[in-house]
Amino acid sequence: MGQGKTPSALPDIAHYTHVPNRHWGRWAAVAIILLLLTGLARAFAVGDIEWRFVGAFFTAPAIMAGLANTLWMTFGAMALGIALGVVTAVMRMSPNPVLQGVAMGYTWLFRGTPVILQLLLWFNLALIFPRLGFGDFSVRTVDVMTPALAALLGLGINQGAYTSEVIRAGMLSVDAGQYEAAKAIGMTRLRALRRIIFPQAMRVVIPPLGNEFIGMVKLTSLASVIQFAEILHAAQNIYYANSRVIELLIVAAIWYLIIVSVLTPLQMLLERRFARGTGGSR
């Protein structure tokens, strides 16, 4: 074939300018979305909302205390959930059929009932067991099972049932050859899991776990039904007194959005940390 010259049958277009696609549809969509947003903003501005109350209660002491409770409950319940999830996933993957059965039973029980029901059960544990402990070392259940403890147990144990499946998926994603290589250098099963399997499973586990974390931020609001003073409960207590229902709900909503916005970049940092050895930015 001749170099430099196109065959004479085709038009010579090598020097023409390339014009990219204009994407008119996108521009139209942006215009419509902006219009809708402006309308929405205007509706809220002229609607029956006293925005100065939102500002006034945004950092009220009760709201701040509720925020702190929401935060520690989120991290506490997730920590409990992840710990239980890891143990359950390891049991489920163990060669021991008894451990497998226990793990499957736990997942079945806690995924099979609503969280709100579980919260109520923990909170009302005193109705089943008036005292906890044995003999002289026992306490009245109502003294121990505070709203905070009931919420931590209810949310954490329920979360563990879901997290175990996320962890198990991560473990299954690691090639079987990795277990064998770990055994071949003399590792026991648990050491192989800790040093070889879990670090690799993390890559698969973090995105869904980030999802669960964000879910937990909002799930803590369920604990308001057992009188746990998280942020929604604090907002409700205030509007029961002053009737500024919408303003306080907006305060709570903004705080939830702030928490979730801070958690998202944290997840991206973690993802980058565990992408080690995967050959760049994958």
Added chain:
Amino acid sequence: MSPLVSIVDVRKKFGDFQALDGVSLDVHAGEVLCIIGASGSGKTTLLRCVNQLVTIDGGAIWVDGELTGWRIDGNRLHALPEKEIARQRLATGMVFQRFNLFPHMTALENIIEGPVQVQGRDRAEASREAEALLARVGLADKAGAYPANLSGGQQQRVAIARALAMKPKLMLFDEPTSALDPELVGEVLAVMKELAASGMTMIVVTHELGFAREVADRVVYMDRGAIVESGPAAEVLGNPKEARLKAFLSAVIA
């Protein structure tokens, strides 16, 4: 002198399939044994039995004077606990067909993982030894590289160094070059030849008949879970007796 490895009438079934059907084999210290045979003949299974990645159904395997997997008590055998099996595996290094390097660790971290985490050796000292091992396999400049950034031949050489770092008495190779591009086979075989020359005891499953002819003290031909023919490399490869072996050799060479 008693053999380093003694395999006595070993049997293994997967479901209804008899993968090993009474295999007996001795390997002496310093010996290089090559196992050849068609795909599915049980070569991998035999290697995996030796370092207990597979538990045998019958027979016995002795490594370095120890019965593997079982404790003798009178006329009974009790299964060893996992910790003891892990300890017994330290006598054996294994190199896999698909390398199986730990992808989240650098070449150096791969090599010191066993010495530091399992054998509890000093990290700095283990790192110095790892660097010497990397130099020995021709990868002195790759200590900080992750497996994803190494070629197959380089990964396999790191895998050999990782196995050697445990100071095993016996090295098992399961088709160490069959996952490699043809131009990378030579560099791995060269490392294995050097290792053989240094006196390491090796059991090598391979289709590289040239390597077997040059390096092996003995060649074993397996078919359908049993040893069909064995002897000095020149004899088994140059003057096969069994019809099945003759057919296999002509198929591999063709």
